[in-house]
Amino acid sequence: MKVLEFHGEKDEDCLWLSFEGAFDPWAARQSELEPFFRALEAHADGWMPDVAEGKRRRKYAHAAIWKALEEKHSGARTSFGLYRTKWPALDMSFGLWLPPEPPTLDVWLNVKPLSLFADAERCRHFVEMVRAWACQYPVSHALAHSADDVALTGFPDFGRDKETWYRDGFDKVYEVGWLNVFGPRLVETVGRERVLSTPAWRVEELPNGCVLLVTWPTAADFASDEARLAQARAHAHLRPDLDFETVLRTLRERSATLAPVEPRFHPDVAPLLTRVVDRTASYERQRTISGLNAWQPPEPEEWRPADAALPPDVDDLARALEHYGTLAEHLxxxxxxxxxxxxxxxxxxxxxxxxxxxxxxxxRSRLRENIEAYAVPAIGAYLGEVLVRNLGGRWIPRQKLEEAQVRVGSRVWLPFVRARHYMASRQALLDYSLTRLYRVAARHRA
Known part of the structure; x- marks a missing residue:
């Protein structure tokens, strides 16, 4: 049973939920957890999981859930995953912390595309699902929002060191997302009256003392100025020590960071940079595009005029050419x-x-001595062979690899020197790309 690949080659923003609630570990497991899955089934509008995965994948059913929890039990922790086989995509983890740990029901949920939640009725269903969970399993804090925007907040430590984060947890309202559930302790810290008077689209006190707060009717347009204003008003109200204009400016800056940027890459390396961008985390992608738009690949320096080429200094030309071919085969x-x-x-x-x-x-991920001894010679020889095969180049062998040249038109190129520059760092892989040198060599072929 094949599920959709959620984190593929080109990641994109999604609706993200973090939910940690308390449950009764001494109650019968199935009766304690069935309300969770009934709420999921009632409100997962268009994104209901159809696969439950413990040690193996099974079609979604309550029996499959209980089996998955049994299979993945290890110490004080048991967990399993919920996924979909058809678009839209779902990546959901469900876990239980058991005594002697504080009994906690722990859910992380991602649904994409985020645009699915431009529909107000679907968003209402999502809110009702979280409300049902929070009523059944009292939370300390729960949050649903754009995954990309959350990544820019520093969640969950919000810039605190780990010791402080573990000690204090959600001791104040560090951020307000699209959907929030504040637990009784946090509500009392802020002030129940203040929390219940928050200017927001929906504020509801739950029977167990939690408070549900939704800033805006739909999640997908979180970055619109109207939604940001609502988000800033709610946050500044809950944190009177914060300045509203400062909060709003920070939110608008995050919107600008995530706003689409048109790629204008150097044509020699545009196919490469497009793939680099696609591989970048979606919350960093627009900044990456801006940076690569401004960046220009350096002109290759690994060449000489043909009339300045070093003459061959090997005893056996055929053996030298065979050696370059063997090195290229290593790559x-x-x-x-x-x-x-x-x-x-x-x-x-x-x-x-x-x-x-x-x-x-x-x-960075391989030993430097192995790169120098094996990768650089193989890469240089491979680059030289591509120049020979595709541009009518001709090797001019030398005893020292770094002096070996490939003549293409009025220039001779030094592929092994290029390979050494190339392998210096991750940035050097772009600055000294093999693609760039080839494109320049092709233009100077005549």
């Missing part, structure tokens, strides 16, 4: 399963290689 052997196009030795395969090394952060 094929290293990458062929992750980068199948490496067999082709084309300009497109260079871009695939560039992206692979960037994605893996290869210069």
């Amino acid at each position: 094929v052997a290293l990458l062929h399963t992750k980068v199948p196009s490496v067999f082709d030795e084309t300009p497109e395969s260079l871009t695939d290689v560039d992206f692979y090394f960037w994605r893996e952060n290869f210069p």
